[in-house]
Amino acid sequence: MRADLHNVSIDEGLARHGLCGQIHLPSGRRCVRPHRHAGPCHFVHPADLDRLIPDSPVDSQAIAPAVF
Numbered sequence: 014m015r016a017d018l019h020n021v022s023i024d025e026g027l028a029r030h031g032l033c034g035q036i037h038l039p040s041g042r043r044c045v046r047p048h049r050h051a052g053p054c055h056f057v058h059p060a061d062l063d064r065l066i067p068d069s070p071v072d073s074q075a076i077a078p079a080v081f
């Protein structure tokens with residue numbers, strides 16, 4: 014287990030789309046870069062996923078609002 018992964022998890026729906034899908038737990042945002050992308054994750058708020066991924070599997074209503 015990588016120590017730097019202890020506070021993240023993967024959105025399986027986004028992963029099935031071939032995306033990174035890492036979840037930034039404090040904010041609930043998801044990384045929408047390609048799976049195994051180089052460089053840092055690019056986290057997007059679930060409310061914005063519908064625009065980026067028309068058939069987004071993420072239910073934005075089920076996700077806690079961002080704390081920022």
Ligand SMILES: [Zn+2]
Nearest residue numbers: 033035044054
């Ligand atoms: Zn990522």
